[in-house]
Amino acid sequence: KAGVTQTPRYLIKTRGQQVTLSCSPISGHRSVSWYQQTPGQGLQFLFEYFSETQRNKGNFPGRFSGRQFSNSRSEMNVSTLELGDSALYLCASSPSFGDSGDFGPGTRLTVL
Amino acid sequence: GQQLNQSPQSMFIQEGEDVSMNCTSSSIFNTWLWYKQDPGEGPVLLIALYKAGELTSNGRLTAQFGITRKDSFLNISASIPSDVGIYFCAGQLNNNNDMRFGAGTRLTVKP
Numbered sequence: 001k002a003g004v005t006q007t008p009r010y011l012i013k014t015r016g017q018q019v020t021l022s023c024s025p026i027s028g029h030r031s032v033s034w035y036q037q038t039p040g041q042g043l044q045f046l047f048e049y050f051s052e053t054q055r056n057k058g059n060f061p062g063r064f065s066g067r068q069f070s071n072s073r074s075e076m077n078v079s080t081l082e083l084g085d086s087a088l089y090l091c092a093s094s095p096s097f098g099d100s101g102d103f104g105p106g107t108r109l110t111v112l
Numbered sequence: 113g114q115q116l117n118q119s120p121q122s123m124f125i126q127e128g129e130d131v132s133m134n135c136t137s138s139s140i141f142n143t144w145l146w147y148k149q150d151p152g153e154g155p156v157l158l159i160a161l162y163k164a165g166e167l168t169s170n171g172r173l174t175a176q177f178g179i180t181r182k183d184s185f186l187n188i189s190a191s192i193p194s195d196v197g198i199y200f201c202a203g204q205l206n207n208n209n210d211m212r213f214g215a216g217t218r219l220t221v222k223p
Contacts (some may be wrong), residue, residue, distance in 0.1 A: 043213035048210070058210060097211060100145050
């Protein structure tokens with residue numbers, strides 16, 4: 001089966017800009033979760049979507065938002081980028097809400 | 113930041129040796145998960161543990177869910193070069209993906 005795909009794989013932005021990342025889950029998976037990975041803070045949970053609804057949210061500022069479409073694809077948006085937002089953003093999909101998911105390869109975001 | 117203490121931070125071992133790493137937490141979890149991450153890739157789930165005291169194997173990997181629900185360990189037997197990577201533990205309290213991750217153990221295997 002095709003795995004979780006994330007686009008783009010690499011992205012460079014400047015402070016103050018906004019960015020949208022995309023995640024296509026494994027076919028049949030309805031839950032998508034997003035995580036941020038940095039050398040300093042490690043892996044941190046951002047939010048989880050299931051059936052187009054945000055079911056859970058981590059401890060991130062409101063600049064981080066997301067949505068899920070009817071085909072289960074998900075996007076996350078970061079507005080007013082800060083240097084500290086530079087990270088690997090990972091999404092994971094699973095068949096149901098709360099199941100540990102399969103991770104995608106991530107989007108490497110660099111903020112200059 | 114992380115709420116899980118994972119140790120050791122790094123390990124340098126000879127091919128064929130056994131490896132052990134563990135995670136401890138001040139909080140209890142209902143599920144413990146162990147992942148491996150290769151450079152440029154996302155984490156891959158190795159073992160999931162759902163009950164206190166549970167001991168589960170996946171090939172050369174064995175993991176246990178601590179009785180107190182506040183710790184877990186992962187053992188790798190007879191290591192091989194492709195075991196190189198970063199291993200993460202994760203704890204899940206409620207039935208959602210708001211997981212807490214350890215900082216990772218970087219494993220290097222010398223042939």
